[in-house]
Amino acid sequence: MKSSGTAILCDFDGTVSVGYIPNMMLEKYTGTGWARLDAEYAEGRIGYREYLERRDSAFSTVNATEEEIWSDLEGNISLRSGFGALVEYCRGRIQLSIVSLGLDFVIRRILQENGWARAVTSFSPAASFNGSGIAIIYPQLTHAGSRNVKDDAVRRCREMNMNVVFIGDGAPDFEASEDVDLRFAVENSTFSRMCRTGGVEVHEFTDFRQVVDRLRLLVL
Numbered sequence: 001m002k003s004s005g006t007a008i009l010c011d012f013d014g015t016v017s018v019g020y021i022p023n024m025m026l027e028k029y030t031g032t033g034w035a036r037l038d039a040e041y042a043e044g045r046i047g048y049r050e051y052l053e054r055r056d057s058a059f060s061t062v063n064a065t066e067e068e069i070w071s072d073l074e075g076n077i078s079l080r081s082g083f084g085a086l087v088e089y090c091r092g093r094i095q096l097s098i099v100s101l102g103l104d105f106v107i108r109r110i111l112q113e114n115g116w117a118r119a120v121t122s123f124s125p126a127a128s129f130n131g132s133g134i135a136i137i138y139p140q141l142t143h144a145g146s147r148n149v150k151d152d153a154v155r156r157c158r159e160m161n162m163n164v165v166f167i168g169d170g171a172p173d174f175e176a177s178e179d180v181d182l183r184f185a186v187e188n189s190t191f192s193r194m195c196r197t198g199g200v201e202v203h204e205f206t207d208f209r210q211v212v213d214r215l216r217l218l219v220l
Helices: 021-030 035-042 048-059 066-073 083-090 104-113 149-159 171-179 190-197 208-217
Strands: 006-010 095-099 121-123 126-129 134-137 163-168 182-186 203-205
Touching (some): 006 083, 006 149, 021 048, 021 066, 035 048, 048 134, 066 104, 083 095, 083 208, 095 149, 104 121, 104 126, 121 149, 163 171, 171 190, 182 190, 203 208
Parallel strands (some): 006 095, 006 163, 095 121, 182 203
Antiparallel strands (some): 126 134
């Protein structure tokens, strides 16, 4: 099928970053472990709306500035090996976008500090610091049937007749990747397990260079 190009949509937390940065923030400022919330969602014990409501309610109690949070995070964030190679592979010819439920100010800083900001677009919730907590503001969805920002990004690309590659690690990534051409999942991740259980083709990786190698084989 004739397409108007290729879009690569990539999750951030747990995919580009090795850990979940929002969980790091909440554990630091609320004293509560939040990994269980991700597990409850992945196991289907809570729905997507409840997942976000509980997370966002916790952020509303975080009384810290953007600079204070970044100071605490800086030096404690690990990025998955090879993401820079993917950025350079795509630069100037393939649209590479971050689609994330993480917070935009963190993603933006990491992209800028690594020299990737001009080559990578990002669609993620904004954080409004109001002096007594953090309000999470989600991007406006362009399609009425979209479930989240990730699903909405896939629909936008399809509307433009683009081939879509999706890279991720979690349950929202599985849900968003229903109508894509190629899936990459972090090895042994929830996304990978859900694909295998559902009989959906997926390529596992531990290093983004593996993604680049596969894309080269497909002449993308």
